[in-house]
Amino acid sequence: xxxxxLVEIAGVAFGYGxxxxxxxxxxxxxxxxxxxxxxSSGCGKTTLLRLIGGQIKPGQGTVRVAGESVAELxxxxxxxxxxxxxxxxxxxxxxTDMSVFDNVAFQLREHTDLPEDAxxxxxxxxxxxxxxxxxxxxxxxxxxGGMARRVALARxxxxxxxxxxxxxxxxGLDPISLGVTGNLIRRLTDTLGLTSLxxxxxxxxxxxxxxxxxxxxxxxxxxxxxxxxxxxxxxxxVHQFVHGEADGPVPFHYPARAYADxxxxxxxxxA
Amino acid sequence: xxxxxxxxxxxxxxxxxxxxxLFLALKVGSMNTVNxxxxxxxxxxxxxxxxxxxxxxxxxxxxxxxRVDSIQFDxxxxxxxxxxxxxxxxxxxxxxxxxxxxxxLLGEQYIGLAAGGDSVMLKSGDTLKITQDAVVLENxxxxxxxGKAQEGSPQ
Amino acid sequence: xxxxxxxxxxNRTIQGVWRMGFATRFFFAVLMHSGTAxxxxxxxxxxxxxxxxxxxxxxxxxxxxxxxVLGLQGYETLQTYGSEEALGVLVAxxxxxxxxxxxxxxxxxxxxxxxxxxxxxxxxxxxQLSAMEMMxxxxxxxxxxxxxxxGVISMPLLAALFSAMGVLGGYLVGVxxxxxxxxxxxxxxxxxxxxEQDILNGVLKSAxxxxxxxxxxxxxxxxxxxxxxxxxxxxxxxxxxSSLAVLALDFVLTAFMFRGLN
Numbered sequence: 001x002x003x004x005x006l007v008e009i010a011g012v013a014f015g016y017g018x019x020x021x022x023x024x025x026x027x028x029x030x031x032x033x034x035x036x037x038x039x040s041s042g043c044g045k046t047t048l049l050r051l052i053g054g055q056i057k058p059g060q061g062t063v064r065v066a067g068e069s070v071a072e073l074x075x076x077x078x079x080x081x082x083x084x085x086x087x088x089x090x091x092x093x094x095x096t097d098m099s100v101f102d103n104v105a106f107q108l109r110e111h112t113d114l115p116e117d118a119x120x121x122x123x124x125x126x127x128x129x130x131x132x133x134x135x136x137x138x139x140x141x142x143x144x145g146g147m148a149r150r151v152a153l154a155r156x157x158x159x160x161x162x163x164x165x166x167x168x169x170x171x172g173l174d175p176i177s178l179g180v181t182g183n184l185i186r187r188l189t190d191t192l193g194l195t196s197l198x199x200x201x202x203x204x205x206x207x208x209x210x211x212x213x214x215x216x217x218x219x220x221x222x223x224x225x226x227x228x229x230x231x232x233x234x235x236x237x238v239h240q241f242v243h244g245e246a247d248g249p250v251p252f253h254y255p256a257r258a259y260a261d262x263x264x265x266x267x268x269x270x271a
Numbered sequence: 272x273x274x275x276x277x278x279x280x281x282x283x284x285x286x287x288x289x290x291x292x293l294f295l296a297l298k299v300g301s302m303n304t305v306n307x308x309x310x311x312x313x314x315x316x317x318x319x320x321x322x323x324x325x326x327x328x329x330x331x332x333x334x335x336x337x338r339v340d341s342i343q344f345d346x347x348x349x350x351x352x353x354x355x356x357x358x359x360x361x362x363x364x365x366x367x368x369x370x371x372x373x374x375x376l377l378g379e380q381y382i383g384l385a386a387g388g389d390s391v392m393l394k395s396g397d398t399l400k401i402t403q404d405a406v407v408l409e410n411x412x413x414x415x416x417x418g419k420a421q422e423g424s425p426q
Numbered sequence: 427x428x429x430x431x432x433x434x435x436x437n438r439t440i441q442g443v444w445r446m447g448f449a450t451r452f453f454f455a456v457l458m459h460s461g462t463a464x465x466x467x468x469x470x471x472x473x474x475x476x477x478x479x480x481x482x483x484x485x486x487x488x489x490x491x492x493x494x495v496l497g498l499q500g501y502e503t504l505q506t507y508g509s510e511e512a513l514g515v516l517v518a519x520x521x522x523x524x525x526x527x528x529x530x531x532x533x534x535x536x537x538x539x540x541x542x543x544x545x546x547x548x549x550x551x552x553x554q555l556s557a558m559e560m561m562x563x564x565x566x567x568x569x570x571x572x573x574x575x576x577g578v579i580s581m582p583l584l585a586a587l588f589s590a591m592g593v594l595g596g597y598l599v600g601v602x603x604x605x606x607x608x609x610x611x612x613x614x615x616x617x618x619x620x621x622e623q624d625i626l627n628g629v630l631k632s633a634x635x636x637x638x639x640x641x642x643x644x645x646x647x648x649x650x651x652x653x654x655x656x657x658x659x660x661x662x663x664x665x666x667x668s669s670l671a672v673l674a675l676d677f678v679l680t681a682f683m684f685r686g687l688n
Contacts, residue, residue, distance in 0.1 A: 288583025300619035
């Protein structure tokens, strides 16, 4: 029997050069769940996804996906694992020199020997799932931001992966596209039996669709819980985040000397 | 861009490129590199070769019949040993003579072959008996001045 | 002050050597992952359209004009020595040996090289390369290697077309316009231009230039910071670096090829 947890992250630390980004993260994602990772911009959420995808290796700790330690895989093992993962990049990252159809067909053509008409059927199915079957022949430049995101989603699920990661799927979308994308993530997760890992800072939208939430701040998990628990949470950080307050545990001001000192009005401590 | 149209363009490009190469090879240059299989080597010795270079043409009656293959200095006879590669299509009698000539007054130097009357033909490795050195302009001028001086001295 | 300058210089040197090492590793990675470029030759053909076919117009037109200028200038000079018939030799040798490979390479660097850098740089900036990697497709094999081989194949063909157009241009001006004798124009050219010495060496040169330009263009694109200034800076660097590389390589290759024939 396979483990219930598809993604298991234990004690992971990572830094770019001397600057630590993650300082000991523990996180699990159960099969069939939509798990959100939230936190303010630049707190290392995207880094976490790159660790899971094996694009970077952790300094400490282990990242396990489907029981395999990602950092220990060689190139072939990593590529084998990545075929079972889909990833939706922040702005879609569609291949701009290919049509929507070819974008979705890309992995099928690279990794399978399916005949062209089978590929055609599969691609149209995936595009239908995101409601863009009619846009198959358009080029990425002709799509709106929301549509591009949906095409990228169709591309991410082309090989029926077990895990789909979303990097800021809600960034820069209008309210309608926002709702559409949120619903799609939930629906695809349920109908295709995926596990979804959503990195976002859009609290309201994501709380509607997720099963479990992790809050990352300053390189560590500061809070976790189901959507309801998070809404009801009275942790100051979570409260500030959920309600979008300007000041709180995450200060409005970038660390600086005392204001009076900077203006030269300081009484005692003139630097 | 339709895929087949694209292929067609690339195909045209490659064909044009190869055609340009053929044009350069056949019309601009001549594939006149005499290769060893269709030629025979003969040796000619000169006391002075002037400005003769390897790969210079070998002509007979103005027609290119071969190329200079190599030029060496013979340390026993203190002569230049020039190996000439002549096209097999042009057999020459054994008493053929070689001269180093200049095309025009200041042009490149080449070897001119003048056929003799022998009934035996040259074969690979033979040495030409009769040779004529390159004309060195300085010597010529020197001789001319010397002659003039002698003409003038009795008076 | 001086210490600052020295530190700066040292830093830059280290950075330069570092980049050089990365570039070398990149170049070998491209060679190692070239299997796909030949197994699925369609990918390479597609890129030949963008690097080769789209460079055709500029190459053909420039070749024609360069040849015509050579015809005019060469005639002026040769006329003073009374050897106008040697015009064909002058035009053909300068084109086939030098101008064809070099000018075609410089044009190729600014036309196709900059386009390659901008394309790869943008693909990186918009995370397309990352996305490809996450889809278990190696971007070096799928994106970089086909472009590399397309450039290497296209360059000699473009140089040959440039030289051929140049000779035609010289012929048009010299023979048709000025009236040099047509027979001696071609005949002298043919007896002076050697297939192996001149034409094959020219082709070899342009192949080397093709390798240098596309490798530099691809590396600059791949290494470009993923921002707008990053990509534009990389594009400029491609044109500058590859033009310098072409001229320097030309000197080295010429020294090797045409020296010490005796």
